[in-house]
Amino acid sequence: MLGRLSPQEIESVLHSQLIGRIGCHADGETYVVPISYVYDGKHVICHTHEGKKIRMMRANPKVCFQVDDMADMANWKSVIAQGRFEELERPEERNAAMKKLLERYLPMISSITTHLGEHWPFHPENFAEIGGRVFRILVEERTGRFERETSSPDLHG
DSSP states (O other): OEEEOOHHHHHHHHHHOSEEEEEEEETTEEEEEEEEOEEOSSEEEEEEOSSHHHHHHHHOOEEEEEEEEEEETTEEEEEEEEEEEEEOOSHHHHHHHHHHHHHHHTTSOOOGGGOOSTTTTSOOSOGGGSOSEEEEEEEEEEEEEEEOOOOOOOTTO
């Protein structure tokens, strides 16, 4: 059975996952890239290093964010959010975002790409020690779909 997710189900998927995909478009090129994130109910918050996606989102702040919750090929949920890129440069905004990211990441098994400083897995005393760029996507529109396996008749019976 295919269907549309309710607003509450969309929120649940956005809150429950760790990895999503950002779609951005600038200068005639489209780029889709996975990224770890935390969702605060209004924004998708991310940390990255200077590179292609940051340059593209600065050039065109209209972005798409996509996330899946997939049990198997017959049981999944997928959410697409349209939004606007906002780079967080003011120390109080950047620090609050880094705190949310660290609180979300720390309970999880981690890899080198999620180690956000030399003190990992502990918070640094000064979030400015963590390099890179912190940004958020202001979610303006959300849609979601699902597929759920339904009982099928026994074809051999």
